[in-house]
Amino acid sequence: xxxxxxxxxxxxxxxxxxxxxxxxxxxxxxxxxxxxxxxxxxxxxxxxxxxxxxxxxxxxxxxxxxxxxxxxxxxxxxxxxxxxxxxxxxxxxxxxxxxxxxxxxxxxxxxxxxxxxxxxxxxxxxxxxxxxxxxxxxxxxxxxxxxxxxxxxxxxxxxxxxxxxxxxxxxxxxxxxxxxxxxxxxxxxxxxxxxxxxxxxxxxxxxxxxxxxxxxxxxxxxxxxxxxxxxxxxxxxxxxxxxxxxxxxxxxxxxxxxxxxxxxxxxxxxxxxxxxxxxxxxxxxxxxxxxxxxxxxxxxxxxxxxxxxxxxxxxxxxxxxxxxxxxxxxxxxxxxxxxxxxxxxxxxxxxxxxxxxxxxxxxxxxxxxxxxxxxxxxxxxxxxxxxxxxxxxxxxxxxxxxxxxxxxxxxxxxxxxxxxxxxxxxxxxxxxxxxxxxxxxxxxxxxxxxxxxxxxxxxxxxxxxxxxxxxxxxxx
Amino acid sequence: xxxxxxxxxxxxxxxxxxxxxxxxxxxxxxxxxxxxxxxxxxxxxxxxxxxxxxxxxxxxxxxxxxxxxxxxxxxxxxxxxxxxxxxxxxxxxxxxxxxxxxxxxxxxxxxxxxxxxxxxxxxxxxxxxxxxxxxxxxxxxxxxxxxxxxxxxxxxxxxxxxxxxxxxxxxxxxxxxxxxxxxxxxxxxxxxxxxxxxxxxxxxxxxxxxxxxxxxxxxxxxxxxxxxxxxxxxxxxxxxxxxxxxxxxxxxxxxxxxxxxxxxxxxxxxxxxxxxxxxxxxxxxxxxxxxxxxxxxxxxxxxxxxxxxxxxxxxxxxxxxxxxxxxxxxxxxxxxxxxxxxxxxxxxxxxxxxxxxxxxxxxxxxxxxxxxxxxxxxxxxxxxxxxxxxxxxxxxxxxxxxxxxxxxxxxxxxxxxxxxxxxxxxxxxxxxxxxxxxxxxxxxxxxxxxxxxxxxxxxxxxxxxxxxxxxxxxxx
Numbered sequence: 048x049x050x051x052x053x054x055x056x057x058x059x060x061x062x063x064x065x066x067x068x069x070x071x072x073x074x075x076x077x078x079x080x081x082x083x084x085x086x087x088x089x090x091x092x093x094x095x096x097x098x099x100x101x102x103x104x105x106x107x108x109x110x111x112x113x114x115x116x117x118x119x120x121x122x123x124x125x126x127x128x129x130x131x132x133x134x135x136x137x138x139x140x141x142x143x144x145x146x147x148x149x150x151x152x153x154x155x156x157x158x159x160x161x162x163x164x165x166x167x168x169x170x171x172x173x174x175x176x177x178x179x180x181x182x183x184x185x186x187x188x189x190x191x192x193x194x195x196x197x198x199x200x201x202x203x204x205x206x207x208x209x210x211x212x213x214x215x216x217x218x219x220x221x222x223x224x225x226x227x228x229x230x231x232x233x234x235x236x237x238x239x240x241x242x243x244x245x246x247x248x249x250x251x252x253x254x255x256x257x258x259x260x261x262x263x264x265x266x267x268x269x270x271x272x273x274x275x276x277x278x279x280x281x282x283x284x285x286x287x288x289x290x291x292x293x294x295x296x297x298x299x300x301x302x303x304x305x306x307x308x309x310x311x312x313x314x315x316x317x318x319x320x321x322x323x324x325x326x327x328x329x330x331x332x333x334x335x336x337x338x339x340x341x342x343x344x345x346x347x348x349x350x351x352x353x354x355x356x357x358x359x360x361x362x363x364x365x366x367x368x369x370x371x372x373x374x375x376x377x378x379x380x381x382x383x384x385x386x387x388x389x390x391x392x393x394x395x396x397x398x399x400x401x402x403x404x405x406x407x408x409x410x411x412x413x414x415x416x417x418x419x420x421x422x423x424x425x426x427x428x429x430x431x432x433x434x435x436x437x438x439x440x441x442x443x444x445x446x447x448x449x450x451x452x453x454x455x456x457x458x459x460x461x462x463x464x465x466x467x468x469x470x471x472x473x474x475x476x477x478x479x480x481x482x483x484x485x486x487x488x489x490x491x492x493x494x495x496x497x498x499x500x501x502x503x504x505x506x507x508x509x510x511x512x513x514x515x516x517x518x519x520x521x522x523x
Numbered sequence: 524x525x526x527x528x529x530x531x532x533x534x535x536x537x538x539x540x541x542x543x544x545x546x547x548x549x550x551x552x553x554x555x556x557x558x559x560x561x562x563x564x565x566x567x568x569x570x571x572x573x574x575x576x577x578x579x580x581x582x583x584x585x586x587x588x589x590x591x592x593x594x595x596x597x598x599x600x601x602x603x604x605x606x607x608x609x610x611x612x613x614x615x616x617x618x619x620x621x622x623x624x625x626x627x628x629x630x631x632x633x634x635x636x637x638x639x640x641x642x643x644x645x646x647x648x649x650x651x652x653x654x655x656x657x658x659x660x661x662x663x664x665x666x667x668x669x670x671x672x673x674x675x676x677x678x679x680x681x682x683x684x685x686x687x688x689x690x691x692x693x694x695x696x697x698x699x700x701x702x703x704x705x706x707x708x709x710x711x712x713x714x715x716x717x718x719x720x721x722x723x724x725x726x727x728x729x730x731x732x733x734x735x736x737x738x739x740x741x742x743x744x745x746x747x748x749x750x751x752x753x754x755x756x757x758x759x760x761x762x763x764x765x766x767x768x769x770x771x772x773x774x775x776x777x778x779x780x781x782x783x784x785x786x787x788x789x790x791x792x793x794x795x796x797x798x799x800x801x802x803x804x805x806x807x808x809x810x811x812x813x814x815x816x817x818x819x820x821x822x823x824x825x826x827x828x829x830x831x832x833x834x835x836x837x838x839x840x841x842x843x844x845x846x847x848x849x850x851x852x853x854x855x856x857x858x859x860x861x862x863x864x865x866x867x868x869x870x871x872x873x874x875x876x877x878x879x880x881x882x883x884x885x886x887x888x889x890x891x892x893x894x895x896x897x898x899x900x901x902x903x904x905x906x907x908x909x910x911x912x913x914x915x916x917x918x919x920x921x922x923x924x925x926x927x928x929x930x931x932x933x934x935x936x937x938x939x940x941x942x943x944x945x946x947x948x949x950x951x952x953x954x955x956x957x958x959x960x961x962x963x964x965x966x967x968x969x970x971x972x973x974x975x976x977x978x979x980x981x982x983x984x985x986x987x988x989x990x991x992x993x994x995x996x997x998x999x
Contacts, residue, residue: 149670194625
């Protein structure tokens, strides 16, 4: 189809120029636009609807695991940031600073939160007195700001939306349990809702959060084989409780510093969805978070009864809880197919006079282009089953792909070949920073997560006996 | 009960010191705390849960009326603010300014949005080309910042949370229709969800939004008879479309400036709820937005079977969709009654051995302290009906109160007496700014909304024949 090609050609080739493909797709599908200030993005309704679905799913999981939402101020006194030494070192270079307000110069400059450990820690220090006050399990949905040199919509922007959980516990064990529990909540969410397989594990010292004792991450494989850090959870030990005086009198009467955690995912997840599932035609959205799950395209829509039947079907599906739209615009069916394929709508229904006569409709899956004829009578159940199959199918496909692209390397040269070929690379690592830096220099790859921390390996960089297996990859 | 009095005495007298009563209640019920930066607030989980319920209800109404959510950047170049002359005059004195970011001085200072007309207008100017692109109906849930000298939690804080709708239309009529439609959405929401009666109407030139052609507001009467502006909608005419070049080619081929609107409500609504319904014992929360709708207090909880029966009842109510909590703490029932009354939980259920024997439970309403014995068998239906009655009862009570406190004044002296007595005052007004200022000076009251714009009156300030009836009041 000439029309088809013409349309698709508006998007750069996904294999030859993935970065351009990404820009084309996010802009043309109206997920996002560039904001007027460098590095900022405007999340347009089609993109924001994905975020709303992400929020809904995650928020339910947070509440099920006992967390409550709260809201802490955007502006943090600079002096708070400096109370935790590693933290300020990591974040100070990236902060945006308010120096004037209400027509006057401020006595102390305020920074726009890059993350909220310091201000939330200050409040926790005030609120928590006794072991009876623990655990504190809070989450915040908010905007944060990190002034980045190189930006890309959703992936790295100076302002982004996220959630940040901040919890306080009486013991190390409980705090570590929370850290790992939220990592598994993220992993299950990524799998179930985003159809996105991830590797989870601890991060190296070099890659951990500024101020954490240990950071755990989930890493997902993008279309080009690069890794995207899709979420992190941090065990903060007593670092922040000591900096912000979060003490409690324990059952034994002694005053003790509490143990804290924090964890977050952001609008970056939208980028992860795009780059995990997208294809040459554009977006491929997982049904659970797709703003539109089903589009109905009338065939020969001028023929009597067609539009009415489409509208009736739409109402039925809507009542069944399906996010459905009817494209009754003047455009041709072929144009509509392309448009909605580019927008990644999981299921397209074609309904024309012949279908109506036969009491059927044609369902086309976005993920694998399979078409099936389905009885109109059972439309609700059939479409629900189809959406569920799309969701599972997308996950399985992405999982197989990721698993087939994890290779083993015994040398830096093998590691380089591995990442050049668009793979994640498993390799031994002795644990020293110099070797991690060497890998970075030689292969432009970084350690993503520990695959094993207590094993017998040989370091890919120095050849020494090593206890760790690490996943290396190029990363967003 | 001595214990009772002791407890209640922690809150200042609502009649003698309403401002202190307000501070006591918001802090002691843990709705909010003061943030470290002057004028900021921390919205604690109990307060934030009210906001979540408000969001859920409003968001559904916005979507039903065809609006989509989006997200625009926090930071606005100062040069944008100055494009609409009245707008910058109104907001410039209140903005917080970012001058440094990423370790460098910025070429142009950026302000933290006090409202987003300018940045959204800029994007609309880019996106809108044709009449086919109209109307644009968007809403944003966001934080905004206005640097205020005098602040009070929820009522006036330097940062607050809100929603701001921004729409674009091809004609004046359509834009005005939208402006009035959203005012009525707010009014219905206030009535149905917050049990809060409001007066709605146009605002005077003096009180309108900076840059609007016309502002409409809803005003609610607080416990002390003062008015609180609880929401506003603005008809912006072509002011912003001209400043931000929002033009479209119309059906006739001509290039035209569009007509825009904006409208918003904020976390201020939480303050409105508190000050509309609260009493000497603390909060009285409307069931629709109460974080906890029902609290179960076990009586003689050590007796066999009591706690189990309470837990089973809790599960039943929860499954029925009721937000219910069981207070199985070690505190005495009396202590619990006070605590949950202060927290404004609409219905308290008491369940003890004698109730269980009789197959009954005791339900106590927070709003009027009525107690009724109810069969345990029909607990779900009974409690739902009770919550519905509380909601309606609270609205009726507030409505009667407000209506009985709207008085007529024919002179400045009467107007002064009226507002001194905690009333809203209806009075004639000639329409000139000098008379409005005179009322302000004489009675410390401002015009809240027009009651009638086309009538025969005498101006309360100058005695001239006047076309307008205005509601004057002292205001938050």
